Amino acid sequence: MQVDRHPIADRASWLALRQQDVTASVAGAVLGAHEYTTAFELWALKSGLIQEDPEETPAMRRGRLLEDDALQLLAEERPAWRVEAANDTYLRAPAHRIGATPDAYAVDPERPGRGVVQVKTTADTVFRAKWRAEDRSIDLPLWIAVQAIVEAKLSGASWACVVVLVVGHGLDLHVLDVPLHAGIWTRLVDEVALFWRRVETGEPPAADYARDGETIGALWPPDADTPPLDLSASNRAPVLVDERLAVADAIREAEARKKAIDAELVALLAGAPVGRLADGREITRTMQTRAEHVVRASIFPVLRIRNPKRNAAA
Structure with missing residues (x-):
């Protein structure tokens, strides 16, 4: 060789x-x-x-x-x-x-x-x-x-x-x-x-959607001049949309529940910086400083699910 x-x-x-x-x-x-x-x-x-x-x-x-x-x-x-x-x-x-x-x-x-x-x-x-x-x-x-x-x-x-x-x-x-x-x-x-x-x-290997999201996004940035794509014949698209909506609802519910749990834990601590559980775990609540920083303006794609028919009916 x-x-x-x-x-x-x-x-x-x-x-x-x-x-x-x-x-x-x-x-x-x-x-x-x-x-x-x-x-x-x-x-x-x-x-x-x-x-x-x-x-x-x-x-x-x-x-x-x-x-x-x-x-x-x-x-x-x-x-x-x-x-x-x-x-x-x-x-x-x-x-x-x-x-x-x-x-x-x-x-x-x-x-x-x-x-x-x-x-x-x-x-x-x-x-x-x-x-x-x-x-x-x-x-x-x-x-x-x-x-x-x-x-x-x-x-x-x-x-x-x-x-x-x-x-x-x-x-x-x-x-x-x-x-x-x-x-x-x-x-x-x-x-x-x-x-x-x-x-x-030009034939790509199969993408790993759990890992290749950033690459896929870079390959296909949104183009405002491209007409809407008809996905009515796709069996996969509605399944993904329904699953994404369900996951988004679950995330919102989980975040709301976490917020309520945090409030109850704060009430249990009653100002104490540390609370020790019987099994050895600790709940801590201390002050921390967030450094001032400026977020630079940027342009990036955002994926959303819209329902024009529902909006029109409303």
């Missing part, structure tokens, strides 16, 4: 290189296994229908700034390893249109060849909620394992690991080995080929 190596000059050129490939960081999406990106969103991005935000998110910035710290801790905790940063080169397999930017490589004298190191950073609360199993073992998210497998394949590494830097009151490092399952790579190559065919033909 031919793998091209591209030195990374700056962030803009790196983003341009990534646009032509399914990269390791989102490869799990085409397998339906990514926590943050869906296949539908990735299809819209690679089709040029929506644009990737070039700005770093706070989590991305944290990861970039703490990556060197994680590698330093790795070198301290694995003194026999020879660790070398690798994030200055973009790797791509042009025949498959798959790419990757490994974080680092390592040589472990106890196993043959060179390994690829994928660095992740997370808050301690998130680590406990998403990474820790009930038996206290660590569950590596599948999309991260796929990322490490892709990076190992493109870099020719013989082994791979994920280094997780957990940020809390201190810094905790966990080193997780990733088995290089050949079957995952084979399936990924097939799914990526199908993905690019969908991009070429």
Whole structure:
């Protein structure tokens, strides 16, 4: 398999290189296994229908700034390893249109060849909620394992690991080995080929409506010049409208009930800032300050359900 190596000059050129490939960081999406990106969103991005935000998110910035710290801790905790940063080169397999930017490589004298190191950073609360199993073992998210497998394949590494830097009151490092399952790579190559065919033909994968709302909204903003769409032949539309109205009524009833419950709890507290229940739970009511802020004017779409016939009859 031919793998091209591209030195990374700056962030803009790196983003341009990534646009032509399914990269390791989102490869799990085409397998339906990514926590943050869906296949539908990735299809819209690679089709040029929506644009990737070039700005770093706070989590991305944290990861970039703490990556060197994680590698330093790795070198301290694995003194026999020879660790070398690798994030200055973009790797791509042009025949498959798959790419990757490994974080680092390592040589472990106890196993043959060179390994690829994928660095992740997370808050301690998130680590406990998403990474820790009930038996206290660590569950590596599948999309991260796929990322490490892709990076190992493109870099020719013989082994791979994920280094997780957990940020809390201190810094905790966990080193997780990733088995290089050949079957995952084979399936990924097939799914990526199908993905690019969908991009070429304009045929999107199925949307996940629970996750793809923002992408769908970006693809189809309301156009005031478009005439009303006749949905009278749709069997699905009235079902969705009825369910939305029922959910909206339930939300209003729940909010009203919550407001009444809050009032009764305030009466029970009678001015006390804390009320302790027999089972150990606490009700708190304290003063807090809301900082003054200005909300900038904006234009955004709003979805409503109207009944012109009912309004006309009234």
